[in-house]
Amino acid sequence: MLKEERFQLILTQLGQDQKVHLTDLSHVLKVSEDTVRRDIKELADQGLLKSVRGGAVPHSPGPHRFKDRVEYGNDQKQIIANKALRFLKDGQVAIFDGGTSAMLIAQALPKDIQLTVVTNSFPIASILEEHEKVEVLFAGGRLLKNSFVTIGNETIQYFRKFRADICFSGICSIHPELGVTGPDYEESEVKRAMVESSREIIALSTLEKLGTAEAYYVCPTNQLTTIITDQPDNLDAFEIYKVMGIKMV
Structure with a gap:
């Protein structure tokens, strides 16, 4: 599975469940937890989610200014x-x-x-x-x-x-x-x-x-x-x- 496909699946799962866990994503994506952790960090750096211990949760929607x-x-x-x-x-x-x-x-x-x-x-x-x-x-x-x-x-x-x-x-x-x-x-x-x-x-x-x-x-x-x-x-x-x-x- 390409990295972009993993990103989309992570964001889709996050939208459905309001949280994602490293272990669960590792099984679904068929990659290591370290790979999932790097994916989540990259998505967090893009401001698309909030990385937390063991997984991620959504950022608050809407503008901040x-x-x-x-x-x-x-x-x-x-x-x-x-x-x-x-x-x-x-x-x-x-x-x-x-x-x-x-x-x-x-x-x-x-x-x-x-x-x-x-x-x-x-x-x-x-x-x-x-x-x-x-x-x-x-x-x-x-x-x-x-x-x-x-x-x-x-x-x-x-x-x-x-x-x-x-x-x-x-x-x-x-x-x-x-x-x-x-x-x-x-x-x-x-x-x-x-x-x-x-x-x-x-x-x-x-x-x-x-x-x-x-x-x-x-x-x-x-x-x-x-x-x-x-x-x-x-x-x-x-x-x-x-x-x-x-x-x-």
Whole structure:
């Protein structure tokens, strides 16, 4: 079997099962595990999958730059934002990260709700500037231009000053075993500080991001209290998260 044929079979299997194992692929492709490992590394170098111990999982689909993400999957993210509103109550301190789903929540906030919002997102701070009853606390730091958020030690230390009631985190990747991950190291470090500073952690994730992984670790999946998706809450794919004690919405 040619290398290109092996690549296609690996990617096809990955698309069907959301994971592949070296041993299984070795039998199917009739090559050694070392050959499969080299194939997976080459595919990972091309950005087509995420190599993990013993095999591979998919990368999160969709663009990573904020400007590209704004229009990507907007209908699904609007469903997520509308579901998220039910978790907000007067008097809460809420952390909003720089995700586009979190931005849609900010846009949809009722005019009479009274909140304190802590964020490192320039777009969200701008949206909430005109909301009379929402106090906005902005985390300073260095600008990550791809995402229009602040990052760095100053940003991390700012979030550590809070014990927020709730954190809305736009998630790039959630995997039952590999945890919550992201594509940028410094932004993932900030997200970790947000999670550690919040009582309730709500992940905002389209269905396609579940079972995927990126390079930089944020937190274990079971640290999430809720995952809000664009789908009904009774899908079979959600059972593994429900077993962890995570509420699926």
